[in-house]
Amino acid sequence: xxxxxxxxxxxxxxxxxxxxxxxxxxxxxxxxxxxxxxxxxxxxxxxxxxxxxxxxxxxxxxxxxxxxxxxxxxxxxxxxxxxxxxxxxxxxxxxxxxxxxxxxxxxxxxxxxxxxxxxxxxxxxxxxxxxxxxxxxxxxxxxxxxxxxxxxxxxxxxxxxxxxxxxxxxxxxxxxxxxxxxxxxxxxxxxxxxxxxxxxxxxxxxxxxxxxxxxxxxxxxxxxxxxxxxxxxxxxxxxxxxxxxxxxxxxxxxxxxxxxxxxxxxxxxxxxxxxxxxxxxxxxxxxxxxxxxxxxxxxxxxxxxxxxxxxxxxxxxxxxxxxxxxxxxxxxxxxxxxxxxxxxxxxxxxxxxxxxxxxxxxxxxxxxxxxxxxxxxxxxxxxxxxxxxxxxxxxxxxxxxxxxxxxxxxxxxxxxxxxxxxxxxxxxxxxxxxxxxxxxxxxxxxxxxxxxxxxxxxxxxxxxxxxxxxxxxxxxxxxxxxxxxxxxxxxxxxxxxxxxxxxxxx
RNA sequence: GCGGGAGUAGCUCAAUGGUAGAGCAUCAGCCUUCCAAGCUGAGGGUUGCGGGUUCGAGUCUCGUCUCCCGCUCCA
Numbered sequence: 001x002x003x004x005x006x007x008x009x010x011x012x013x014x015x016x017x018x019x020x021x022x023x024x025x026x027x028x029x030x031x032x033x034x035x036x037x038x039x040x041x042x043x044x045x046x047x048x049x050x051x052x053x054x055x056x057x058x059x060x061x062x063x064x065x066x067x068x069x070x071x072x073x074x075x076x077x078x079x080x081x082x083x084x085x086x087x088x089x090x091x092x093x094x095x096x097x098x099x100x101x102x103x104x105x106x107x108x109x110x111x112x113x114x115x116x117x118x119x120x121x122x123x124x125x126x127x128x129x130x131x132x133x134x135x136x137x138x139x140x141x142x143x144x145x146x147x148x149x150x151x152x153x154x155x156x157x158x159x160x161x162x163x164x165x166x167x168x169x170x171x172x173x174x175x176x177x178x179x180x181x182x183x184x185x186x187x188x189x190x191x192x193x194x195x196x197x198x199x200x201x202x203x204x205x206x207x208x209x210x211x212x213x214x215x216x217x218x219x220x221x222x223x224x225x226x227x228x229x230x231x232x233x234x235x236x237x238x239x240x241x242x243x244x245x246x247x248x249x250x251x252x253x254x255x256x257x258x259x260x261x262x263x264x265x266x267x268x269x270x271x272x273x274x275x276x277x278x279x280x281x282x283x284x285x286x287x288x289x290x291x292x293x294x295x296x297x298x299x300x301x302x303x304x305x306x307x308x309x310x311x312x313x314x315x316x317x318x319x320x321x322x323x324x325x326x327x328x329x330x331x332x333x334x335x336x337x338x339x340x341x342x343x344x345x346x347x348x349x350x351x352x353x354x355x356x357x358x359x360x361x362x363x364x365x366x367x368x369x370x371x372x373x374x375x376x377x378x379x380x381x382x383x384x385x386x387x388x389x390x391x392x393x394x395x396x397x398x399x400x401x402x403x404x405x406x407x408x409x410x411x412x413x414x415x416x417x418x419x420x421x422x423x424x425x426x427x428x429x430x431x432x433x434x435x436x437x438x439x440x441x442x443x444x445x446x447x448x449x450x451x452x453x454x455x456x457x458x459x460x461x462x463x464x465x466x467x468x469x470x471x472x473x474x475x476x477x478x479x480x481x482x483x484x485x486x487x488x489x490x491x492x493x494x495x496x497x498x499x500x501x502x503x504x505x506x
Numbered sequence: 507g508c509g510g511g512a513g514u515a516g517c518u519c520a521a522u523g524g525u526a527g528a529g530c531a532u533c534a535g536c537c538u539u540c541c542a543a544g545c546u547g548a549g550g551g552u553u554g555c556g557g558g559u560u561c562g563a564g565u566c567u568c569g570u571c572u573c574c575c576g577c578u579c580c581a
Contacts, residue, residue, distance in 0.1 A: 008574085016517060016531085022572085031572075080581065089579085091507055098507070098578055185507070192580085212581095247580075256580085308581050392543065399542075418539055446533095450541035457541095468539065478540075485541070 007322030010384050011253055013400065017459055019043065019380065020254060032247065032258045039459055042410035042440065044261075044376050047292075048240050050407060051263045051370070054288050055238040062236035062265060063229050067217025069242060070198070070208050075216050078345035079338065080309070081193060081209075088157075088165055091185040092176035099176075101165050101187045105153045108174050112146035162187045194244045194258075210244035215367060217241070218266045219338045222350060222363075226268075233352055233363050234277060236267040240372065252323055254373045261372035268363040270354060271336065277366045278313050278333045285329055285368050286317055293405035294382055300325065310337035317370075319378045328378055329370035336362040379408060383460060389485070392450060402460030403483055406503040411461040412439040413499055416452050418468040420445050428467040431477070431492060435465075438496055457482055463499060 014020040018037035023030050036044055056064045076082045088101040116139050123133035133139060149172055156164040165187040175182050194210040211217065218225075218237045225237050240263045247256055254260075269277045282301070289299055302325070304314040313333040318325045339362045343350040351360045380402070389399035406412065415432040417424035425445050435441040442461065444452050449466065456464055464480040466487075471477050477495065478487045490498050 011574095012517070025572095083581090087579095089507085091578085188507085190579085245580090310581080390541070392541065397542070416540095420538090422539090424539090448538065448541085448543065450543085452542090453540080454542045466540065480540080487540075 006381060006384055007253075009386075010322070010380050013384065013402075013458070014040065014380065032256065034254050034257060039410040040376070043379065043404070043408060043460075044372060046408040046410070047375050047379065048261075048263060048372055050292060051288070051372075051375075052238065052240060055236070055265050059236065061231065061234065062238055062267075063225060063231065065218055065221060065225060065237050065239045066241065067214070067221060067239060069211050069244075070196075071211060071216065071220070073206060073208060074345055075220060075342075076193065076209055076212075078341040079213075079216050079219075080341070081212055087190050088162060088187050089190050090166070090169065090187045092181065092183060101169065102153065102157060104169060104174050105149060105172065107177075108172055109146045109149050109153075112142045112149070116142035116146070162189055190246075192246050194246055212245050213243050213369075214239050214241045214262045214264050215266060215338070215369065218264065219342055219365075222268065222339060226352065233354060234267060234269040234273070236265050238263075238265040240264075252321075254377050255321065255323075255326065257373060262369055263372050263375075264367065264369045266334075267366040267368070268352070269366060270357070271361055271364045274312070274333045274335070274364040274366055278331065281366055281368050282315055282331050285331060285370070289317065289319075289328075289378075292379070292408060293403075294319065294378060298382065302327070308332075310334050319374075319382075321377070322381055326374075327371075328374045329368065332367045332369070334365040334367050336364050338365060339363065379404060389454075399454055399457055401457040401482060404460040404462065406462040409460045409462050410440065411442045411456070411459055412503070413463045413465055414442040414444060414452070414456045414461050415465045416443075416449055416467070417445050418449055418466055422469065423472060424467050424469075427471055428465075431465065431467065431495070435496065435499070439499060453480065453485075463502065465495065 011020075014037075017039055019040035021035045021037055023033040023035045052064070055062045073082075089098055090101045090104065091098045119136070119139045119142070120130070120133045123136055123139070124130060128136070134143075149168075152168050156162075156168055163186070166184070169184060169187070170182070173182065176184075193212050196208050196210060198206050198208050218239055221237070225231065226235070241261065242259060243262050244259050247258055267277055267281065286299065286301070290296060298320040300318050300320075302316040302318045304311070304316070307314055311332050312335050315331050316327040317329040317331070319328045339350040342348075343362065350362055352363050353360045383402040383404045385401050385403055386398050387401065388396040391397050402409075404410075413435055415428050415435065417428040428445070429443060432441050432443040442456070444455070446452070453464055460482070462482045464482075466478045466480060468478070470489075471492070475492050476489045477492055479490050479495075479498065480487045
C-alpha cells in the first residue's frame with residue numbers, strides 16, 4: 001500500500017472512528033470546513049498542548065498570548081493583507097487560464113503606450129521635434145486611448161463594479177495572451193479575507209475582517225507583552241488560534257481549510273542577529289516534529305527561492321503527505337516589516353530600548369508558524385497502517401492500527417477484563433477509576449478480548465491493561481503494547497508509574 | 507473556476523424500469539480465560555437534493571449540491 005492509497009483510507013477511518021467529520025453533513029456539508037469528533041479533538045488538543053509546553057514551558061523567554069479574532073480594520077491595511085488578498089479575477093474559457101483583471105487592463109495600457117513611443121521614435125528619426133511628434137495623430141490616438149482606459153480602470157476599481165470591469169475588458173477588445181480569444185468569464189472579486197460587520201444593524205457600523213493569520217495579534221500587542229512581562233530582547237510570544245481564509249480552491253481534506261488553526265511564535269530579536277535565531281528555530285522546530293515520532297525521512301526543509309516582501313529568509317518544514325511534499329510549518333525571518341508598518345499606521349512608537357547596547361530600535365522578528373490541522377493530518381497519515389496480525393486460530397488477518405506517539409494518542413490506555421465474570425469486571429473497573437485520574441483511560445468489556453484489542457488499535461490507544469484470574473490472586477495485570485502486541489506483567493501498584501514512563505520523549 | 511469521475515444503512519458494496527438487500531460495524535442477551543470466534547434478537551434508508559418521462563424511477567433524463575482526480579489559484 002503506497003502513500004496515496006493510504007489517503008482515502010485515512011479519510012474514511014477518520015469518519016468511522018470519530019476523528020473528523022464534514023461540517024454540517026446532514027445539510028450536504030460546507031466545502032473545506034470540517035468538524036473534529038471525540039477522538040480528533042483529543043488528538044488535536046494533545047498536539048497543541050505539546051506545542052504550547054514546548055514553547056512557553058520549556059523557554060523562560062517565551063510567553064503566551066490569546067488575541068481576538070476581530071481586530072481594527074487598519075491592522076490589515078498595515079499588514080498588507082487588504083491589498084494582497086483582494087483580486088478581481090477573470091478566466092479565459094478557451095485557454096482555461098486565470099488572470100487578474102486589473103493586470104490585463106494594465107498590460108493593455110502598457111502596450112498602447114509602447115506603441116506610441118515607437119511611433120514617436122520613428123517620427124523623430126524623420127526629423128520631427130519631440131513636441132511635434134507627440135501631437136501627430138498616430139501617437140496622440142494611442143496615448144489618448146491609454147489614458148481613457150486608465151481612467152475607466154480607476155473608476156471600476158474604486159467602485160468595485162465587476163460588471164463594469166467585464167464591459168471594460170470587452171470594450172477594449174482585450175484578448176487572452178495564451179489563446180488569443182475574447183471568450184471570457186465574468187470578472188469576479190476574490191477576497192481571501194472573510195468580511196463581517198461590527199454592530200448589530202446591517203447597514204451601520206464598520207466593516208471588519210476575520211483574521212487571515214494570527215501573527216498580527218502578537219505584533220499589535222508587542223509593547224503590552226514586553227512591558228507587562230518585563231521581557232528583554234530576545235524574547236518570544238506564542239499563540240494558538242483560529243484564522244480564516246476564503247480560499248478559491250480548498251482541497252485535500254483538512255490540509256487546506258477555510259477555517260483553520262495556527263500555532264505561532266514570534267521571536268523578537270536585535271537587528272543584525274536575526275540569522276542566528278533563524279537558524280536556531282529552524283533546527284528546534286524540526287526537532288519538535290521528530291520528538292513526536294514523525295520519521296526523519298518524511299520531513300524536509302524547503303527554503304524559499306522567492307521571498308515575500310517582508311522576509312529576508314524563509315523555509316518550510318515539509319511533510320511527505322499522501323498527495324506529496326507539502327508545508328506543515330513555516331519559519332520566516334520577517335525583519336522589522338510588521339512592527340514598522342504598525343508604527344507607521346498607528347502613529348505609536350514600536351521601539352524597544354535595549355539596556356545592553358543603550359539604543360532604541362524596532363526589533364526584528366523570527367516567526368515559527370505551524371498549521372495545527374496540518375499537524376493533525378500529518379500524524380494521522382503517518383500513524384495509519386494496515387498489517388498482518390495473528391488470529392486465534394493460528395492464521396493471519398489484516399489489522400488496522402494508528403501508531404500515534406503515546407503523548408498525542410487520544411486515549412492513552414484501555415482497561416479490559418479478560419472475561420466479564422469471576423469479579424474480573426469489577427477489578428478492571430476499579431483500576432480504570434484509578435487510572436482516570438492521571439491518563440485518558442477507556443473501559444471495555446464487550447466482545448472477546450482480541451476484538452477489543454483491535455478496536456483500541458484502530459483508535460490508536462498505545463496500551464491495553466488486561467485483568468485476568470492472576471490479577472485476582474496476585475495483583476498483577478498484563479500490559480499489551482499496541483505496535484508490537486507484546487505483553488508484559490506488571491503489578492497493579494506499579495501500573496501508574498509504569499505507564500507514565502512510556503510517554504516520555506516530548 | 508474549467509474538464510473528467512462518483513454519490514444506495516456508520517463502512518464496503520448488491521439490486522433486467524416492477525416489494526430496497528448482503529457482509530462488516532453498532533446495541534441487547536447468551537456463550538467465551540489473551541489478539542476481529544459462535545448463537546439469538548434489535549435498531550438503522552424520503553437511494554445526496556429538486557424537477558421531468560412513465561401505470562411504475564435507485565435504475566432513463568434535466569438541473570443542482572457535495573466529494574474525488576487533473577488543471578488553475580495559493581502575501
